[in-house]
Amino acid sequence: MSKNTQFSIxxxxxxxxxxxxxxxxxxxxxxxxxxxxxxxxVADPGGPYSPGFRKGFYDPFEKATGIxxxxxxxxxxxxxxxxxxxxxxxxxxxxCMLSLSARDILIKQNLLEPIDLxxxxxxxxxxxxxxxxxxxxxxxxxxxxxxxxxxxxxxPQSWADFWDVQRIPGRRSxxxxxxxxxxQALLADGVPLDKLYPLDIERAFKSLDRIKPHIAxxxxxxxxxxxxxxxxxxxxxxxxxxxxxxxxxxGTPAKIVWNQGLYSIEGWGIPKGCPRADAARQFAKFCASxxxxxxxxxxxxxxxxxxxxYKSIPKGRAQSLPTYEANLxxxxxxxxxxxxxxxxxxxxxxxxxxxx
Amino acid sequence: xxxxxxxxxMAAPYRRFGSGPLWFAAPGIAFLAIxxxxxxxxxxxLSVQEASGGALTGEHYxxxxxxxxxxxxxxxTFKIAGLTxxxxxxxxxxxxxxxxxxxxxxRSRMILLVMVPFWTSYLVKTFAWMVxxxxxxxxxxxxxxLGLSDEPLSLLHNEIGVMVGMTHAMLPLAVLTMLPVMNxxxxxxxxxxxxxxxxxxxxxxxxxxxxxxPGVAAAGLLTFxxxxxxxxxxxxxxxxxxxMLAQLIIAQVQEMLNWAFAGALAVMMLIAALITCWVYxxxxxxxxxxxxxxxxxxxxxxARGIGLAVLGALxxxxxxxxxxxxxxxxxxxxxxxxxxxVTAIFVFLVAPALIVIPIGFTSSQFLEFPPPGYSLRWxxxxxxxxxxxxxxxRSFGVALVTAMLATTIGGLAALAxxxxxxxxxxxxxxxxxxPMIVPRIVxxxxxxxxxxxxxxxxxxxxxxIGHTVLALPFAxxxxxxxxxxxxxxxxxxxxxxxxxxFQVLRLVTVPLIKGGIVAAFLFAFITSFxxxxxxxxxxxxxxxxxxxQMWDDMILQLNPTLAAVSVVVFLLVxxxxxxxxxxxxxxxxxxxxxxxx
Numbered sequence: 020m021s022k023n024t025q026f027s028i029x030x031x032x033x034x035x036x037x038x039x040x041x042x043x044x045x046x047x048x049x050x051x052x053x054x055x056x057x058x059x060x061v062a063d064p065g066g067p068y069s070p071g072f073r074k075g076f077y078d079p080f081e082k083a084t085g086i087x088x089x090x091x092x093x094x095x096x097x098x099x100x101x102x103x104x105x106x107x108x109x110x111x112x113x114x115c116m117l118s119l120s121a122r123d124i125l126i127k128q129n130l131l132e133p134i135d136l137x138x139x140x141x142x143x144x145x146x147x148x149x150x151x152x153x154x155x156x157x158x159x160x161x162x163x164x165x166x167x168x169x170x171x172x173x174x175p176q177s178w179a180d181f182w183d184v185q186r187i188p189g190r191r192s193x194x195x196x197x198x199x200x201x202x203q204a205l206l207a208d209g210v211p212l213d214k215l216y217p218l219d220i221e222r223a224f225k226s227l228d229r230i231k232p233h234i235a236x237x238x239x240x241x242x243x244x245x246x247x248x249x250x251x252x253x254x255x256x257x258x259x260x261x262x263x264x265x266x267x268x269x270g271t272p273a274k275i276v277w278n279q280g281l282y283s284i285e286g287w288g289i290p291k292g293c294p295r296a297d298a299a300r301q302f303a304k305f306c307a308s309x310x311x312x313x314x315x316x317x318x319x320x321x322x323x324x325x326x327x328x329y330k331s332i333p334k335g336r337a338q339s340l341p342t343y344e345a346n347l348x349x350x351x352x353x354x355x356x357x358x359x360x361x362x363x364x365x366x367x368x369x370x371x372x373x374x375x
Numbered sequence: 376x377x378x379x380x381x382x383x384x385m386a387a388p389y390r391r392f393g394s395g396p397l398w399f400a401a402p403g404i405a406f407l408a409i410x411x412x413x414x415x416x417x418x419x420x421l422s423v424q425e426a427s428g429g430a431l432t433g434e435h436y437x438x439x440x441x442x443x444x445x446x447x448x449x450x451x452t453f454k455i456a457g458l459t460x461x462x463x464x465x466x467x468x469x470x471x472x473x474x475x476x477x478x479x480x481x482r483s484r485m486i487l488l489v490m491v492p493f494w495t496s497y498l499v500k501t502f503a504w505m506v507x508x509x510x511x512x513x514x515x516x517x518x519x520x521l522g523l524s525d526e527p528l529s530l531l532h533n534e535i536g537v538m539v540g541m542t543h544a545m546l547p548l549a550v551l552t553m554l555p556v557m558n559x560x561x562x563x564x565x566x567x568x569x570x571x572x573x574x575x576x577x578x579x580x581x582x583x584x585x586x587x588x589p590g591v592a593a594a595g596l597l598t599f600x601x602x603x604x605x606x607x608x609x610x611x612x613x614x615x616x617x618x619m620l621a622q623l624i625i626a627q628v629q630e631m632l633n634w635a636f637a638g639a640l641a642v643m644m645l646i647a648a649l650i651t652c653w654v655y656x657x658x659x660x661x662x663x664x665x666x667x668x669x670x671x672x673x674x675x676x677x678a679r680g681i682g683l684a685v686l687g688a689l690x691x692x693x694x695x696x697x698x699x700x701x702x703x704x705x706x707x708x709x710x711x712x713x714x715x716x717v718t719a720i721f722v723f724l725v726a727p728a729l730i731v732i733p734i735g736f737t738s739s740q741f742l743e744f745p746p747p748g749y750s751l752r753w754x755x756x757x758x759x760x761x762x763x764x765x766x767x768x769r770s771f772g773v774a775l776v777t778a779m780l781a782t783t784i785g786g787l788a789a790l791a792x793x794x795x796x797x798x799x800x801x802x803x804x805x806x807x808x809x810p811m812i813v814p815r816i817v818x819x820x821x822x823x824x825x826x827x828x829x830x831x832x833x834x835x836x837x838x839x840i841g842h843t844v845l846a847l848p849f850a851x852x853x854x855x856x857x858x859x860x861x862x863x864x865x866x867x868x869x870x871x872x873x874x875x876x877f878q879v880l881r882l883v884t885v886p887l888i889k890g891g892i893v894a895a896f897l898f899a900f901i902t903s904f905x906x907x908x909x910x911x912x913x914x915x916x917x918x919x920x921x922x923x924q925m926w927d928d929m930i931l932q933l934n935p936t937l938a939a940v941s942v943v944v945f946l947l948v949x950x951x952x953x954x955x956x957x958x959x960x961x962x963x964x965x966x967x968x969x970x971x972x
Binding site: 062106108111374 | 442443444447448451502505506509510511512531532610611614615616618622623626628629630631632633634739740741742743820823824827828832833911912915916917919927928929933
């Protein structure tokens with residue numbers, strides 16, 4: 020009896036699966052017409068991204084094309100969901116915001132759909148933001164910030180100052196992750212910004228050994244880093260610029276040090292084989308324009324990748340963005356090619372080092 | 376003649392009953408086989424395959440043994456989980472004891488207090504502890520203000536912070552697991568021991584404690600195993616060394632996209648957890664839960680001997696201590712020791728929720744305490760957001776269905792195992808606990824693949840199934856613990872009087888083990904209501920639940936919406952519980968009136 024019921028269920032499942040297969044085969048034709056008046060699902064990082072992108076990208080795109088944009092919040096590291104989605108062909112997202120490291124991991128596993136943006140399509144776009152499978156839309160930067168109420172008399176200005184516990188006493192916090200932390204250790208040890216890569220690992224860990232006893236908190240999440248700075252739990256902290264900016268905008272006496280910052284880019288990627296890829300491509304291209312990017316900076320203190328956007332961003336706001344000329348020239352890009360080759364080994368070594 | 380008739384009348388239904396009960400576990404076994412075993416095995420299978428291709432390889436395990444990092448993290452994980460279990464059970468035991476001696480009405484009100492931490496999402500609780508324990512936190516400001524210390528104490532970002540956060544999260548689970556068992560203990564037994572001349576310490580340890588042992592064993596196991604998978608609490612409250620294996624597995628799954636290696640790490644954790652369960656069983660008789668202790672007695676003699684020796688030592692210490700304290704303080708004051716202790720524990724349990732309430736009404740954009748000013752803006756954000764409202768609704772709905780499903784399936788399975796003498800019993804018992812041991816991220820990824828094939832991704836049914844997998848062990852153990860002290864002769868009596876198997880279940884067994892069933896239902900509800908990992912994968916951000924929405928909201932910055940949501944949830948749940956309590960009491964009082972006639 021129970022066997023029969025089970026069988027009938029699985030048979031029904033089989034029929035449904037077959038139906039799905041037929042629909043899937045017919046999909047490319049159906050979708051093209053549906054896309055014109057249809058909708059796409061965009062996975063953004065949530066938080067202030069959602070209102071920023073709604074104003075700069077989603078609403079204007081809907082108005083321009085008639086394609087509705089549904090946005091959902093994705094995880095900080097969406098690669099696992101991305102992979103699962105492509106491999107099972109259940110495309111719950113059509114476009115997803117990816118960091119450079121996520122992009123490279125997904126490219127390596129052949130999970131991204133081509134976007135085909137030409138340099139002429141978006142004048143002013145940073146060259147690093149333009150790749151065949153991915154289009155950069157915003158620039159974030161790993162910097163450090165300090166509390167001006169505690170360190171205002173001798174403010175730290177460089178990573179060497181951050182490491183100088185004798186001259187500048189205070190509670191310090193770094194990220195519990197080798198990414199950016201190894202670079203910071205080398206900068207503190209005197210390696211010039213333009214000679215960072217390939218990273219001298221031994222020198223980096225030796226430099227980290229010096230600061231280790233003086234780190235009060237090793238943070239693990241972006242929200243935590245804001246909280247640490249805001250509550251005064253620490254006096255100086257390495258963090259992403261928007262995390263620090265949110266705290267400063269909220270009235271906390273703190274300051275960002277752009278000097279020796281490491282920037283990186285986030286942008287759109289499309290899951291390979293996505294049935295709505297055409298609409299998704301259209302969306303990604305739309306987001307590369309200077310006018311659209313200028314709009315999101317009102318909510319989100321990350322820099323536009325299209326530098327022409329600064330023509331319409333108010334000066335006061337522009338100064339707090341990583342791609343503002345005066346800030347950008349103090350920093351260098353975190354080299355993803357080095358990290359994707361070394362990340363697994365560095366994670367292991369860093370974990371061993373921090374437990375010791 | 377009449378005796379013979381009676382014997383044959385008894386034997387017939389009993390035999391019928393005895394041959395069948397293992398079938399009660401069938402729905403649970405089938406459910407777990409489809410929605411847990413297959414997806415997880417498929418994922419763990421990756422750990423013996425090459426990353427590209429699929430040829431068999433041992434490279435991932437070789438990598439684990441090539442460095443001591445993973446073993447060290449494993450040891451840290453077990454240490455933290457073990458300490459959490461010990462603190463939860465030891466701190467919770469007197470509270471559960473105190474609760475079990477209260478009149479029923481009073482008790483159910485106090486249980487609501489114990490459950491307060493349950494209703495505050497652990498994301499929010501963790502941040503509440505940061506606000507309290509920090510360098511410039513509430514406790515340190517009080518200590519400095521009172522002049523108790525010149526320097527702020529280090530309470531956060533070290534082992535203390537982790538233990539506070541984890542014990543706080545696990546204590547209600549420990550208390551509520553022990554309580555139904557203690558409620559079932561006949562109080563006359565300790566009185567009898569007293570009459571026969573036992574000192575209070577002796578009657579407590581030799582009579583009461585052994586009878587409560589199934590509850591203690593269950594509580595220790597549940598808290599230990601659920602602590603193994605924690606990652607948010609150690610990440611936010613811990614320091615440099617407090618890294619748990621779940622964090623590394625999640626990093627491999629989500630950041631490195633190296634599922635094969637994640638699978639290998641999960642297998643390592645699984646094996647270590649199984650070994651621990653086995654040792655635990657030898658020492659403390661975990662299988663008292665599954666009912667095996669009555670048969671096997673020879674092989675375990677030595678280990679049990681150690682357990683009994685420990686018990687004996689505890690007894691003499693407590694008798695001496697108890698006598699000493701009574702002599703020093705006098706019996707009047709020492710009678711107040713337990714209530715004073717209970718009050719302190721209640722303060723500990725409720726404190727984070729009390730911090731969260733004012734933060735919900737803050738005018739600041741941050742989780743600050745005390746708030747610089749008050750406003751309703753964060754409630755405005757919540758009530759104006761269709762996303763928040765639908766997430767709240769979905770969380771309640773999914774949790775309710777999950778709780779019903781898990782309690783039914785898990786309760787039947789516990790019933791089956793308690794009555795069965797099958798040699799498969801131990802294996803089935805472990806199988807039902809397995810979803811607790813396997814890291815949630817592994818279950819979540821495995822389920823995603825299965826659900827994609829079944830068309831259940833981003834559906835409410837998918838969420839319910841995923842949550843039921845996680846909630847089953849809790850429901851199962853909660854019922855199993857009360858069944859341990861259950862008098863099966865009552866069922867036999869009912870059967871003799873002509874009740875069929877389902878009448879026995881409905882009219883006799885279920886009403887008698889109601890405490891365990893209520894606990895099972897609550898555990899399952901909470902497991903679902905506070906679940907994040909499955910929701911991240913299965914909801915895809917579309918069918919979002921409350922914890923998932925909270926998680927998304929705090930990606931860039933913590934804002935007090937989280938606190939406002941917690942206040943709303945807290946109010947809702949309190950109303951629901953009070954309502955349920957009222958409804959429950961009405962028919963109950965009616966039936967007790969009938970009984971007295």
